[in-house]
Amino acid sequence: MKYLFTILFSILTILSGCSRSGDGERPSSSSDTPAPLTVGLVFDAGGRGDRSFNDSAYNGLEMARSRRGIDFMFAEPDGQGSDREAALRLMAVNPDVQLVIGVGLLFSEDIADMAKEFPDKKFACVDYLRSPGVTIPSNLAGMVFEEKKGSFLAGAIAGLVTKTNTVGFIGGMESGVIRKFQSGYAEGVHFVNPEATVISGYIGMSGSAFANPAKGRELALGQYGRGADIVYQAAGASGLGVIEAARESGKLVICTDRDQEYLAPGFVLSTMTKAVDRAVLAMVESVLDGSFAGGTAVSYGLADRYTDYVYNEKNSALISSAVHKRVEQLRADILSGKIVLDETTSLD
Incomplete structure (x- = not known):
C-alpha cells in the first residue's frame, strides 16, 4: 500500500508540471473539431526557460500548432532529471497523445525502452544517442545534428x-x-x-x-x-x-x-x-503526412542549415x-x- 501511494504521489507531482498546449488550455477554436495530432513533449534538465534547446523544442511545437493545428502537452523533469522515465510514461499512457518527444541525449535509453513497451505510439528523441549494437525500435526516430x-x-x-x-x-x-x-x-x-x-x-x-x-x-x-x-x-x-x-x-x-x-x-x-524548432516541426509534419521514419536516426545538418x-x-x-x-x-x-x-x- 505504501509503495502504491509513492507511485501515485510521483505521478501527481509530474502532472503538476504538465500543461496542455503550453499553458494548461486547449487553443481557442470556433468549432469542436479535434486537433489532427496531439504531441507530448518532455523537457531535458534545465526545462522550459533555459533560453537554449529546451525553449527551441517548445517553439517548434508552437510553430506546429500555428501552421498545422496540432495540440500538445509538456512535462518538466526535476533538476536532476531522475523522473524522466515517469514523465515519458505519463505521455505514453495518455490516449490522446500520438507522438511523444524527449528533448536531450539523456532520454535515449529510456525512450527506446518506452517505444518497445508502447509499439502503437510514435516516439522521437532530440540528440538521440544510440548505444553500440542497439537496434532503434521501428516506432522511434532519433533526431541528430551535425x-x-x-x-x-x-x-x-x-x-x-x-x-x-x-x-x-x-x-x-x-x-x-x-x-x-x-x-x-x-x-x-x-x-x-x-x-x-x-x-x-x-x-x-x-x-x-x-x-x-x-x-x-x-x-x-x-x-x-x-x-x-x-x-x-x-x-x-x-x-x-x-x-x-x-x-x-x-x-x-x-x-x-x-x-x-x-x-x-x-x-x-x-x-x-x-534548429531544434525546425526539426521538431519537421518531425511533427512527418507524422501528419505519413512519412514518419522510425528505426533510424534522422540527421539535420549543414546542408539545409539545420x-x-x-x-x-x-x-x-x-x-x-x-x-x-x-x-x-x-x-x-x-x-x-x-x-x-x-x-x-x-x-x-
Whole structure:
C-alpha cells in the first residue's frame, strides 16, 4: 500500500508540471473539431526557460500548432532529471497523445525502452544517442545534428578572431555528444590557427550539469583569467553563466543551439545553431503526412542549415567580411567532401 501511494504521489507531482498546449488550455477554436495530432513533449534538465534547446523544442511545437493545428502537452523533469522515465510514461499512457518527444541525449535509453513497451505510439528523441549494437525500435526516430561540423566552424571563427591565441571551451555534462562539440571546436581552431591553445572544461558528469549557471560562470572566469579571449559554451542553461562571465570580463563568447546575442550584445561573437524548432516541426509534419521514419536516426545538418552559425548585422562588427568569407568556404569544403570530419570522433 505504501509503495502504491509513492507511485501515485510521483505521478501527481509530474502532472503538476504538465500543461496542455503550453499553458494548461486547449487553443481557442470556433468549432469542436479535434486537433489532427496531439504531441507530448518532455523537457531535458534545465526545462522550459533555459533560453537554449529546451525553449527551441517548445517553439517548434508552437510553430506546429500555428501552421498545422496540432495540440500538445509538456512535462518538466526535476533538476536532476531522475523522473524522466515517469514523465515519458505519463505521455505514453495518455490516449490522446500520438507522438511523444524527449528533448536531450539523456532520454535515449529510456525512450527506446518506452517505444518497445508502447509499439502503437510514435516516439522521437532530440540528440538521440544510440548505444553500440542497439537496434532503434521501428516506432522511434532519433533526431541528430551535425554538432561536430558546426563546432568546427565555430572553432574556425574563434581561431581567426582571437587576439591572445588562447581560446576556451566549456561543456555541460561530459558525454559523447558534448565531446563532439569539444573535438570539432578544437579541430576548427587548429585548422585555421595551428599555434592557438584551446582550454577545455566541463560543468559535471550528470544531467544537472546543464542547469548550473553559477558553475558555468566560475569555469568561464577561470578560462578568461588564463588568457582566453573567446570561450565556446555547449552547456544548456549553464551557458547563461558563461555569457555573464564574458560580459563581466569584457571578453567574447560563442553560444550554442539558439542565437543568444540579445543576452549580451557586443560580447556574443557567434552561435553554433541547432534548429531544434525546425526539426521538431519537421518531425511533427512527418507524422501528419505519413512519412514518419522510425528505426533510424534522422540527421539535420549543414546542408539545409539545420546546423549552422550566426553571422548577421549584429555581430558583423566582431566578425570581419574576410573571416566570414573564409568560414563560408570551409562550410562549402565540408559539404563537398574536401574537408572530412568524423562525426563519431571524440577526444580521448
